[in-house]
Amino acid sequence: xSTPPPIEYADASPRVRVVFDDIKxxxxxxxxxxxxxxxxxDPDTLKRTWESVKEVMARGALDPxxxxxxxxxxxxxxGCAYCIASHTAAARKAGMTETMFGELMAVTGMANETNxxxxxxxxxxxxxxxx
Amino acid sequence: xSTPPPIEYADASPRVRVVFDDIKxxxxxxxxxxxxxxxxxDPDTLKRTWESVKEVMARGALDPxxxxxxxxxxxxxxGCAYCIASHTAAARKAGMTETMFGELMAVTGMANETNxxxxxxxxxxxxxxxx
Amino acid sequence: xSTPPPIEYADASPRVRVVFDDIKxxxxxxxxxxxxxxxxxDPDTLKRTWESVKEVMARGALDPxxxxxxxxxxxxxxGCAYCIASHTAAARKAGMTETMFGELMAVTGMANETNxxxxxxxxxxxxxxxx
Amino acid sequence: xSTPPPIEYADASPRVRVVFDDIKxxxxxxxxxxxxxxxxxDPDTLKRTWESVKEVMARGALDPxxxxxxxxxxxxxxGCAYCIASHTAAARKAGMTETMFGELMAVTGMANETNxxxxxxxxxxxxxxxx
Amino acid sequence: xSTPPPIEYADASPRVRVVFDDIKxxxxxxxxxxxxxxxxxDPDTLKRTWESVKEVMARGALDPxxxxxxxxxxxxxxGCAYCIASHTAAARKAGMTETMFGELMAVTGMANETNxxxxxxxxxxxxxxxx
Amino acid sequence: xSTPPPIEYADASPRVRVVFDDIKxxxxxxxxxxxxxxxxxDPDTLKRTWESVKEVMARGALDPxxxxxxxxxxxxxxGCAYCIASHTAAARKAGMTETMFGELMAVTGMANETNxxxxxxxxxxxxxxxx
Numbered sequence: 047x048s049t050p051p052p053i054e055y056a057d058a059s060p061r062v063r064v065v066f067d068d069i070k071x072x073x074x075x076x077x078x079x080x081x082x083x084x085x086x087x088d089p090d091t092l093k094r095t096w097e098s099v100k101e102v103m104a105r106g107a108l109d110p111x112x113x114x115x116x117x118x119x120x121x122x123x124x125g126c127a128y129c130i131a132s133h134t135a136a137a138r139k140a141g142m143t144e145t146m147f148g149e150l151m152a153v154t155g156m157a158n159e160t161n162x163x164x165x166x167x168x169x170x171x172x173x174x175x176x177x
Numbered sequence: 178x179s180t181p182p183p184i185e186y187a188d189a190s191p192r193v194r195v196v197f198d199d200i201k202x203x204x205x206x207x208x209x210x211x212x213x214x215x216x217x218x219d220p221d222t223l224k225r226t227w228e229s230v231k232e233v234m235a236r237g238a239l240d241p242x243x244x245x246x247x248x249x250x251x252x253x254x255x256g257c258a259y260c261i262a263s264h265t266a267a268a269r270k271a272g273m274t275e276t277m278f279g280e281l282m283a284v285t286g287m288a289n290e291t292n293x294x295x296x297x298x299x300x301x302x303x304x305x306x307x308x
Numbered sequence: 309x310s311t312p313p314p315i316e317y318a319d320a321s322p323r324v325r326v327v328f329d330d331i332k333x334x335x336x337x338x339x340x341x342x343x344x345x346x347x348x349x350d351p352d353t354l355k356r357t358w359e360s361v362k363e364v365m366a367r368g369a370l371d372p373x374x375x376x377x378x379x380x381x382x383x384x385x386x387g388c389a390y391c392i393a394s395h396t397a398a399a400r401k402a403g404m405t406e407t408m409f410g411e412l413m414a415v416t417g418m419a420n421e422t423n424x425x426x427x428x429x430x431x432x433x434x435x436x437x438x439x
Numbered sequence: 440x441s442t443p444p445p446i447e448y449a450d451a452s453p454r455v456r457v458v459f460d461d462i463k464x465x466x467x468x469x470x471x472x473x474x475x476x477x478x479x480x481d482p483d484t485l486k487r488t489w490e491s492v493k494e495v496m497a498r499g500a501l502d503p504x505x506x507x508x509x510x511x512x513x514x515x516x517x518g519c520a521y522c523i524a525s526h527t528a529a530a531r532k533a534g535m536t537e538t539m540f541g542e543l544m545a546v547t548g549m550a551n552e553t554n555x556x557x558x559x560x561x562x563x564x565x566x567x568x569x570x
Numbered sequence: 571x572s573t574p575p576p577i578e579y580a581d582a583s584p585r586v587r588v589v590f591d592d593i594k595x596x597x598x599x600x601x602x603x604x605x606x607x608x609x610x611x612d613p614d615t616l617k618r619t620w621e622s623v624k625e626v627m628a629r630g631a632l633d634p635x636x637x638x639x640x641x642x643x644x645x646x647x648x649g650c651a652y653c654i655a656s657h658t659a660a661a662r663k664a665g666m667t668e669t670m671f672g673e674l675m676a677v678t679g680m681a682n683e684t685n686x687x688x689x690x691x692x693x694x695x696x697x698x699x700x701x
Numbered sequence: 702x703s704t705p706p707p708i709e710y711a712d713a714s715p716r717v718r719v720v721f722d723d724i725k726x727x728x729x730x731x732x733x734x735x736x737x738x739x740x741x742x743d744p745d746t747l748k749r750t751w752e753s754v755k756e757v758m759a760r761g762a763l764d765p766x767x768x769x770x771x772x773x774x775x776x777x778x779x780g781c782a783y784c785i786a787s788h789t790a791a792a793r794k795a796g797m798t799e800t801m802f803g804e805l806m807a808v809t810g811m812a813n814e815t816n817x818x819x820x821x822x823x824x825x826x827x828x829x830x831x832x
Contacts, residue, residue, distance in 0.1 A: 049299075052300075080302070081295055084299075085294060085298060087537065088538075088540075091541055091544065094545075094622055095290075095294065095548075098287060099287060101614070101618060102283045103287075106280050107274060107276040107277045108246075112243055115243070115247065116246065116247060116250045116284045116285060116288070117288045118428075120284075120292065122424050123251050123254045123427075124289065124518060125427050125518050125779060125780050126293075127427075127430075128295040128301075128302055129291065129292050131302045131306040132303075134306075134704070144742065145237070145743075146238045148742065148745070150428075152746050152749075153233055153251075154247060155421040155424045155428075155750075156229060157247070157252060157255075157260070157264075158255065158423070158424045159421035160212070160226065160230070160417070161252055161255045161387075161420070162420045163417045164212055164259040165385075165387050166380075166392065166412075166413040166417075167212075167215040168180075168215075168389075168392060168393070169212050169215045171211070171258065171259055171263075172262075172263075174266075175262040175266050176262065218410065219409075219410030222413065225414075225756060226417075229753060254555060255387060256387050256554075256650060258558075261558060261559065265573070275611065279611065279612030279614070282555075282560065283612070283614070289551045289555045291548070293544075296515045297523065297547060298544065299520075299524070299527075312668055314824075341830070342827045343818075343819055346823075347818060349668065350669075350672030350675070352494070353675065357679075357815065363483070363487060364807045364811045365811075368804050369798060370801055374767055375804070377763075378770065378808045378809060382809055385778045388820060390825075390826055391812070391816050393826045393830040407762040408762045408763055411757075411762055412771060415771045418753060419771070419776060419784070419788075420779065421750075422736070422750065422784065423775070423776055423781040424781075425736075429736075430739075432735055432783075433735070433782065433783055433786045434735045437786040437787055472696050473693045473695070477693045481803030481807070483807070484687070484810075487807075488683075491680060492680060495676045495680045500667060500669040500670045501677075506677050508636070508640065509643045509674060509678060509681070512640045512644055513644070513681035513682060514681060516647045516648065517647065517685045517780060519685040519688055521694075522684065524695045524696075525699055526681075542631055542632045542637070545626045546627070546637050546641055547640060549622060549641075550644035551644060552619075553605070553623070553653065554644070556605075556609060557650055557652040558650060560609060563652075564651065564656075565656070568656055568659050651820075675818060675822065678817050678821060679821075680814060682813040682814050685813070686809050687806060689778075690777040690806040690809060690810075692786070
């Protein structure tokens, strides 16, 4: 009754391989990260998650490095160690410099602080902010 | 034993007024938001928080609109209603368009989802992501 | 199929009344808060929760006002509006002054900030802190 | 001033042994998990927590496997590594199959995503949902 | 620069109407909830979110009422007021009785408590739970 | 493009050394913890964070051990492993006994539980608690 192992490409079903191939092609990497190998235990979730991530993280009005930094800020707020590691790497690859990282952490930390000050002081929303 | 009221400028001590004046000048606004009026119950926290926010949110390697969007993504993740209202307004003022908002929410939502998939599948950090 | 209403003393079963009576006696209040009236929809949860809260919040090595302030700090961190309101009142009743409240919020805010800085910088635990 | 060690059965006080014995008997296991050995540092918390868990997790209107899956979904949302490990095992023992696990993670992930979309879009509660 | 209003069916683009129609048909309801009307400000996110929710919440190895209860437990843990309201209604519609609700809340509350006890006591994962 | 290493005193810039020296002097320790060595990658954040922590954690209306226990309760609630380790040590150093630790965890756990019960039962704030 042990946990099923992650799925390596060599052992993947054709349906999983289609997703792995698309990840590798889209990202220009030789292999997919552990995240996808573990999700592959459930091919439906693997496919849906990848297609959603691909759509959401594509270049749009926001630059890819901005999207990756937002992803990292959320992961840091939630304390997800895996996600912090993978999105730090992804943000760096997309162009995040050490200075940008420092500023990102500063903003993320400050937001977490003032969120609680607003909660604790029970600050009512200003009329001009309601719209 | 009721909660002390927020501090309006007219009733503020000189020390609080100095902070209020700097907020108004820095942001080019005629009055400060409720957040600052409530924090003014504790002048030390008011001063320290404003000076930190001012330093952290200043233009740097990251554009102000990016910083405001990160602030919003964190506030949305934490579910702080006041902060969501105030930083949505601030991000719009700094240049966030409706399309940028849509993408920001999409990334924030997706990050919150995959953070939990990584937790639940207990994905170990890839060796290449450890550095 | 609407949500069942909260239980007022007049409409409570004998089993619920025993709990309500003990809350009123222990706290020296004429009526119980909404929290207990809503929990009374499930008498098992009402009874278990009250007995646990009564045991945990009793005077021990920690002073009651310290316990109430910790309760408030957790509620602020989680953003539970009801709990922030009720435990702010409880902490004030137990002796929390405005100055103590200000310091409590300052510590709570700072902890939420540095928690994320530690996450984001992926700080490994110092050997001397591992024991 | 190092952290006190967990309490093994051989070293446990009679009061702790009573709880350990009840856990072992109720669950049909030869030894208790680390969680209980660490809680045993505080016999009051050990006893109260076990009695609460025993009452809450007993078969009721909800099947034990459903309760364990809910426990796991909460632990995944909070990112508690120990709890994810122990409740994944408990849910499997109670009958959670790999397919059920996959669906549970999919729902948990989606809920975490849409929670933030609802926050970010500041969706007001529909009148029909207020009751 | 005020926030765009939610999209009512009468004002929706053909692309949004296709999604609204599918929600109404799938759920057998005369109108969609506010959540979807607000998401409709971003048709891509509306479409992707609905298709994901539809796939994830469909009957599978888990009964729909179980899925709705898990959704509710996560929303309660995160403190998302809108989601708590909408998924309480959805779970009731799917068959959650008042007794089941009481048990669900009891498990959700207990999991949130023991998650923190495990964190605070820094309980290491038992070898038998690592697989 | 690997992550920059933490900054040891021997390799620190004069600006960083000033902060490190003040931490060591204020706390009476021979070296700073990893937290500060990692933050030193961004001297602005290092300086601002230290000055804020120093101000917030100084003796005031609340005793230092109370402040450290609040810090620990927040860190436990957020699940920040590094912060739990460092603030458990700091609280012990400031006078937290094993009994106090046990009570602190009990309150922290209970608050996390009742926060969710209040959320799930959608308890409205009592009129007397609104002020």
